[in-house]
Amino acid sequence: MTNITSPGEALPFPAGFTWGAATAAYQIEGATTEDGRGPSVWDTFSHTPGKVRGGDTGDVACDSYHRYPEDADLIKSLGLSAYRFSIAWPRIFPQGEGTVNQAGLDYYRRLLDALDERGIAAAATLFHWDTPQALQDKGGWANRDTALRFAEYAAVVGEALGDRVSRWITLNEPHVVAHNGHRIGVHAPGLTDDAAAAAVTHHLLLGHGLAASALRAVVPAGTEVGITLSLTPVRLGADADEALHHASRVTDATMNGLFLDPLLNGRYPEHALPSVLPPAELIKDGDLEAIAAPLDFLGVNYYRPVHLRHGDPARLLLGEEPALPGLGDGIVQFDPHDLEHTNMGWLIDPEGLYELLLRLTKEAPGLPLYITENGRAAEDYLNTDGVVDDLERIKFLHQHLHAAARAVKDGANLAGYYVWSLMDNFEWAYGYQKRFGIVYVDFATGTRTPKASAGFVADMVRANAVPPLPDVWPV
Ligand code: FCB
16 A cells, blocks of 8 residues: 655644545435335436436445445444434335335434444435435425425434434535536436526525424434535636626526525525526525524535636637636636546646635634535556555545645634545446545445545544645655
8 A cells, every 4th residue: 555654744633523434325325125215316317228327226336224334334443433424315205205114214223323332423414315206206396395395304303313413414415406406407307497496496495494493393402403515616816807706706606605695694696697596486485584594514515616717618728618608708617737637527626625614614604614525536446455546535635634724724614524435336427437435345246445545534533634745646
């Protein structure tokens, strides 16, 4: 295994910093028809030819439904103190509403017991994209009623499991559900309908607000309730002019403010593109108050930022892409040529994380932030020694945790970090081709092998600090 050591001082994280790993139900559990689980939109979508690369589905995935004790052992062996997983709504309500499936609750109780026995704190996400198909058949999140059903589900799991969960995350990345699932159709339920996406945006946020209050009514005092957003900082060069600043405000409001503003300020952002804003007739009295009820924390998923510059959208240069429509003429999105990409084609830019953490601390003073996802896909393989030497991932994690620690030093209110992901898993439309884990999974056998990056994370956890960045990275 390659060890990168560099001279200089490590940057510390605050005492009591949470170190965890994250997963999601549909991506790891498998057992999609076991113990009374109903179908979700992702079962339907992945079984629809042409929707997921190679026809992959979550039917078996990492088989964590059966292997959860081994997964809990893995988490513990890495020294992590926390695990973020998600609860599959259709295990608890196979029809999305009505009768509760006790066997589903029992499964999560067994998982929580396994975590508790190992001293691992549980962060449970209520919704990581697996809407019960029965609710989708009635309009899904485009239908206001789904938000009410979601709150009922929250109350049931809060009551049954609340004694064992220290941190509840209502929704994972509502932006991705609305945009990828309903506007561009690359995720379940696969719609390409701007009006549906705008309605889904409001109903997800309302679902968050109602579920948060339902949870708070039943969980023990001191339990934290929050939400996780995928946030995409918009970056400009130092010489940006007013046209670029305007484009940046619109892009930021459309991608981030659309969720941040209602949650933090109880209103939709004025600069967002009109097509993404929920129409006024969907916003009922009291909705925004429910959405803006104080959060105990904000979960931040950071993968990559967006860079904007002047350019010709009709004649894109290498590294350029069209910017959002409606930004005004002559603006393009681009990837700075000195930055690398991951195997998803995503730009690697740790500076975006630094900026984002400080910006959120400024906009929401006193609100604890957790990085609830951060990581990269890489072409990982077991070498002839049976080792996965994932140097690219070590570099990525090193750079991003260094940026996070610098942000803490400069005042960011960061309370924890959950790496995405504990293990390789079903990466949505990319199926099993994209590996994000710090633990390698052989999908034919289910065998788990910690990668070199798992050792790197374990070292940082032990030190509660990130080592200095090397001057030169090994290749
Ligand atoms: C995020 C998702 C997570 C995973 C990572 C790579 O958008 O929340 O489930 O797929 O991307």
